[in-house]
Amino acid sequence: MILLDIGVLAEKSGVPASTLRYYEEIGLIESLGRRGLRRQFGPGALTQLALISLGKTAGFSLEEIKDAFGKRGVTSLPRQALHKRADDIDAQIRKLTTLRNVLRHVAECSAPSHMECPKFQALLRLAPHSQAPVTARPEVKTRRR
Structure with a gap:
């Protein structure tokens, strides 16, 4: 599996690294490990970030979006x-x-x-x-x- 460094994920998603760290802190995304001090994410993180963006654009709060996610992605769409x-x-x-x-x-x-x-x-x-x-x-x- 190819892991994405936080900087690469930020570049590919257009989401700043600080926001990625916040999303991880509140449980919206999950890093799979670290390389040195830098967080590493699986390729599914890009999909989750796209879903987060879509949810925010639709007017859902981050808490509502989080409730739709399980540990491995979207588990229940209300x-x-x-x-x-x-x-x-x-x-x-x-x-x-x-x-x-x-x-x-x-x-x-x-x-x-x-x-x-x-x-x-x-x-x-x-x-x-x-x-x-x-x-x-x-x-x-x-x-x-």
Whole structure:
């Protein structure tokens, strides 16, 4: 069996070595040994990292992803949770599609004011009514200098 050094695994997966060490610490992946001070991983680690990435992209927490893994990979996929998350993603897609349509219309509308435009008013009625903004990624705070 070919073992992957942590640096090689980081390079092939695009996941930083520090994150790989954290994933190992919390039990998401498992090293098979060490060569000197460097952790060694089996080729299955790449598959597990791809599944972790997919799970994170789908909105599952690391704890939820860990619960789906056994010692040797994925052992149980919570199908009901997957269906619910897929439904949540469908709802988010609808909200984002409406938002995109509103933004494009406002950008291209020839009315003197978009507030006077009947199409814009119709799009507003379709817009999500929650106070929380729909975002594709978490807000990142930057420090002002």
